[in-house]
Amino acid sequence: MIQGISIYHFLIVSTLMFFIGITGFIIRQNLITILLSVELILNSVAINFLVFNRYLFPGQLQGHFFSLFIVGVAAAEASVAIALIINIYRRIHNIEVNNVNEMKF
Amino acid sequence: MTLNVVMFYLLSGVILTFSVLTVTSRKMLRAAVYLLFVLVATSGLYFLLKFQFLAAVQLTLYAGGIVVLIIFSILLTSHISEKFKKPETWKLWMGITAFVLGSALALWTLLSHNFVKEPGVKEIPVNMHVIGNQLLGVGKNGFALPFEIISLLLLASMVAAIVIAKKEKN
Numbered sequence: 001m002i003q004g005i006s007i008y009h010f011l012i013v014s015t016l017m018f019f020i021g022i023t024g025f026i027i028r029q030n031l032i033t034i035l036l037s038v039e040l041i042l043n044s045v046a047i048n049f050l051v052f053n054r055y056l057f058p059g060q061l062q063g064h065f066f067s068l069f070i071v072g073v074a075a076a077e078a079s080v081a082i083a084l085i086i087n088i089y090r091r092i093h094n095i096e097v098n099n100v101n102e103m104k105f
Numbered sequence: 106m107t108l109n110v111v112m113f114y115l116l117s118g119v120i121l122t123f124s125v126l127t128v129t130s131r132k133m134l135r136a137a138v139y140l141l142f143v144l145v146a147t148s149g150l151y152f153l154l155k156f157q158f159l160a161a162v163q164l165t166l167y168a169g170g171i172v173v174l175i176i177f178s179i180l181l182t183s184h185i186s187e188k189f190k191k192p193e194t195w196k197l198w199m200g201i202t203a204f205v206l207g208s209a210l211a212l213w214t215l216l217s218h219n220f221v222k223e224p225g226v227k228e229i230p231v232n233m234h235v236i237g238n239q240l241l242g243v244g245k246n247g248f249a250l251p252f253e254i255i256s257l258l259l260l261a262s263m264v265a266a267i268v269i270a271k272k273e274k275n
Contacts, residue, residue: 008216015208023128023204032133058227072258
């Protein structure tokens with residue numbers, strides 16, 4: 001419980017951040033900027049987990065640990081995605097989404 | 106207004122402003138740096154919620170690791186001075202519609218729901234002792250299984266990154 005700030009304040013911030021990420025996912029053309037939007041989405045979800053942990057179930061640490069795992073999953077996801085992007089760049093010298101229509105290994 | 110509230114509004118203002126800039130900036134390196142600001146402000150929110158360990162993890166792993174990785178890959182794959190062309194109009198409107206409709210629905214659901222705190226629970230301190238015990242515990246409140254699974258995931262992603270990024274012979 002944080003003095004003076006209700007749970008709704010945090011949740012509104014994270015909701016807006018989530019949908020900004022979705023919008024970026026839709027309007028962006030470049031693979032790396034799409035990855036940036038995905039990071040925004042993951043981050044907003046982690047905020048949600050922590051806020052529910054702190055405000056509603058302060059006797060346990062479940063939200064805390066799942067945010068920790070989200071950070072780990074985000075790191076794994078970013079490294080694999082960047083490896084893929086660099087490989088695509090080697091093949092077609094471009095990382096625009098419209099030009100990537102074949103991903104056969 | 107106490108300092109708490111002032112900090113909260115400052116941090117959430119930074120988060121929202123720089124998230125919008127991240128998805129609208131037309132220079133890629135700038136978008137990555139704006140994402141860095143968002144992540145640092147988020148770790149500030151974690152400090153505000155009194156999760157110091159997670160805030161430190163966020164700063165070192167997210168802001169220190171992932172953003173540097175992304176910046177390196179930007180430097181490898183594109184010209185820094187290059188500007189994106191504007192997104193097509195129908196795509197832009199589709200994105201804005203998704204934002205408005207989605208956030209309206211989510212916020213309406215959120216604000217009409219009454220969150221009830223679990224009654225009669227004492228706040229437990231989040232220090233390293235508690236975190237270590239719970240993360241490796243197998244009993245009640247133990248998180249040994251997800252911990253093992255995430256270690257497997259990290260191993261798999263390491264192997265995958267090496268296999269994918271390796272240069273082919275010939």
